[in-house]
Amino acid sequence: ARVTTEAGEVYKARIDHPKGDPENPLCAEELRAKFDDLTEGIYSDTRREEIVACIERLPQPGAFKTLLERLPSDI
Numbered sequence: 001a002r003v004t005t006e007a008g009e010v011y012k013a014r015i016d017h018p019k020g021d022p023e024n025p026l027c028a029e030e031l032r033a034k035f036d037d038l039t040e041g042i043y044s045d046t047r048r049e050e051i052v053a054c055i056e057r058l059p060q061p062g063a064f065k066t067l068l069e070r071l072p073s074d075i
Contacts, residue, residue, distance in 0.1 A: 003011045017023035019030075026034065032052065039048055047070065054067035 001013050005011075020026050035052070036048060039051075043051065050070050051067065054063055054070055057063040058067070
């Protein structure tokens with residue numbers, strides 16, 4: 001980014017790997033906060049908790065099927 005002030009001063013900043021990039025991933029708390037921010041108008045608190053619980057169990061047999069059952073098919 002480059003910003004020039006009215007006084008003519010120039011400020012520059014470069015971020016090669018912004019937050020969320022594979023080289024600069026979100027931590028678990030940031031990822032959960034982002035999920036909640038993006039889905040709070042779509043899912044109830046209870047449904048979001050169910051989805052997160054399913055995601056946390058994904059390595060287990062049947063967890064993916066359960067996750068899909070928690071997600072509406074019309075979105």
